[in-house]
Amino acid sequence: MTDETTRHELSARFDSTGIEAPVYARWLERGGFHVDAANVAAPYVIAIPPPNVTAALHMGHGLNNTIQDVLVRFQRMRGRDAVWIPGTDHAGIATQNVVERDMAKEGLTRHDVGRDRFVDRVWEWVDRYGSTIIEQLKTMGCSCDWERTRFTLDEGLSRAVREVFVRLYAKGLIYRGNYIINWCPRCLTALSNEEAEHQEIQGKLYHIRYPLADAEGEYVVVATTRPETMLGDTAVAVHPEDERNRNLVGREVELPLVGRRIEVIADEHVDPEFGSGFVKVTPAHDPNDFEIGLRHDLERVDIMNGDATIGDEAPSAYRGLDRFEARKRVLEDLESLGLLVEVEDHEHSVGHCYRCGTAVEPRLSLQWFVRMKPLAEPALEAYRDGRLRFHPERFGNTYEYWMTSVRDWCISRQLWWGHRIPVWYCQECDGMIVTLDDPSACTTCGGAVEQDPDVLDTWFSSWLWPFSTLGWPADTPDMEALYPTHTLSTAPEILFFWVARMVMAGLEFTGDLPFTDVLLHGTVRDVQGRRMSKSLGNGIDPLEVVRRFGADAMRFTLVSSAALGTDLQLDHEDLDSSFRVGRNFANKMWNAVRFGLGYLTEDDLQTVPTDTRLELTDRWILARFAATAAAVTDALERFRLHDAAETTYQFVWGEFCDWYLELVKARLRGDRGEESRSAAGATLAFVLDGWLRLLHPIMPFITEEMYCHLPGRNDEDSLLHGPWAAADLEQLAAADAESAVTGLQEIVGAVRNLRSDYGIDPSKRVGVMVARAPASVAAAVADELEGLLRLGRMSSLEIVGSIPAGEPGAHAVLRSGAEVFLPLAGIVDIEKERDRIRSEIERLESLLEGSRRRLEDPRFVEQAPAEVVKREREKSRSCEERLSLLVEKRAVFGSG
């Protein structure tokens, strides 16, 4: 689109359709996102939080990936070798569930087809749907280095997983043991502590009588929220110092419904104040009881099957019942025996499977664990000594707390989809082999070996992501050039699951922090403040938003609504209200550029325009641009993307479009001669080009498209690699131009205000007088007269020595000290004018009073910074001046 005709045929309304795809295709064709490890001088690397391979894009992805793209594009434009590593996660439970559900439609379970065929089927699924989200990221404009796309089950990454398992095992940091773990009876697998989500449940506390075995009529009362577990009780405990009850220690009770005799023991865990002071002890079904059992060498009676039905260790009457069914039955039976003493409401929290929502069952089972303490120490140290930073900072507390109270990590999962645990058991002797390469026989006795059937927790591969994606454990050029990475952007809810563990893994296996800055973004919510979710049906499909409003509009809206550390609300029922801001802004940009293109020539586009030809407004907008560029750069460096968006928006719309374009129109048309036209053209082109750069990280498509339309440029050009903003922007500072133009804006503002107050027909041009304007403002008025006349709908704007006394008209006294007068013979309303002046006097008086009070306080003058005192004096003086003028005016209108 380089020829003249096309250029001038840009439609008045910006339509993202038909622009985004070709622009993205151009970037890809040129390999614009790829960086060769051999050529890396100043790396900037982000590893994407790999979405689940079966996931479809939602707004959370929209936000997070926009943030990452902004950061990557910003650094790429600044000349860094920016690499954004994309990929997906095999997401063990989630993916297995999806495929199982799919199979269920055919009436099949995974057990019907067997392990190998099931895994094949998941792979087919992944091959078919696995690239969906990657394609969606492209639609959003994400500038990932697609040549580096990885999947956690790739051969290389799987190798890394094995390497880590073997290393940790050799170091004694991985062990296998029988412990109480969180078990999901629906997914039929162990879960880690993090995967059990605690929810407050409005439950009951049941008080049950356990008769003493050899004393008719005597009993103890235990309290429990899960009465069905009594079938597995193997003791009753009291606190060793419980005065009331410790005399019973050593006696036996007869477990109702079961008949087993169990001992009363003394254990510190019991809170003598709670309930009756007796605790039923079920070592196989409660983590605390398990610990008690260890201390007292209690029997562990496991009464439940994996699917949470009652098992063979329980009395036959209950076998086969689901746990909740069994609870009901147990309660009924206790009730009929007169042993259920009391039922009270009791709120408590119960773990739920983070994938399917089923209430987790604490279950005794043989699992693999990672010892976390030794890994946590260096990870904590890295945070404490400031090498690892969180944005917002407060998440450091959360991280620190988790690291100091971290518990061992259960990593084995009874699933089929995932990395198989690299452990083999000998079928002949008790040999166990933990090895990188599949063994063919037992290394001790030569017997046949069989691999552990379990797979590893998904997060056991995710925690290696920042380096496994770069080829670790091999010493690859990518590892050499691109590791460690720099920024990690993610949602706070996976701080423990993922972020904390990556830090541990990075330090343990590579000796480096995997990244230095962790950006935790907010949550996308609906208008009621609820999280967006499939089940609530309140989600927003980013692709629909892109289709209707454009990717840039979506990205701008997301970035500008998400201040660092805060959640953002979007209306899923009214996408228009949610994304209008971004769409309108894109349209504004489009039209501003469209306007510029009507006047600019190739010669206008040059380096920083600093010639003496520059006029006041040129110097003003250049100064404003320099300030904006500095603020935006600073904001992006500090991860304050919202500020960057806000600042540019205000500059482009509120200063560039509202004032500069308006003031410069006549000059661009050549009304003031070629010298003036070319100064305006050069300035316009420079500033336009400049803010396109500033906005490119946030709105890559429209900025690229517009950039290529600028005179002398074509599709071969690109903003992708910057430069970010021209060097030497400091030289553009022009405090004098800034204050002069502010003075002009005030005058126009006052005229518009007066017109509006007096209801003057917008089509009627008025003559205006200005007195007492500072010299610089007066000069500026003369320079920019025609523009000002148009903006204020004035027929004339005269600089006068003083406003003629007694003439009927409207007055305004400005902050610059200038006085604006609008003669209104026959129109002016004396009463109204008097009121206007009076209220202005009142306002200024109260302002002045406050200011004086401050200045009269010697402590303020002595202790406040000189700059503040100076400003206060100026404010005071300006108020006084304006007041005295207004008082004079009032005299003219009578004191009323």
Next chain:
RNA sequence: GGGGCCUUAGCUCAGCUGGCUAGAGCGCUACGUUGACAUCGUAGAGGUCACUGGUUCGAGUCCAGUAGGCCCCACCA
């Protein structure tokens, strides 16, 4: 039971190291087809910055407490 966050215009929220005559977008009211833009322009109304106390020359901003809302963590049955 611990820890954290929030409470600023009708709505959604900015306001980072205390100096504010408290901002933005949307909405509202009035007016407007001004040759880039009605996805626009102009003006306006609208706020005791939750409450109470403290620190300070000065507090929306810091500290303590109160009230309301939210989140994270947690093996008291």
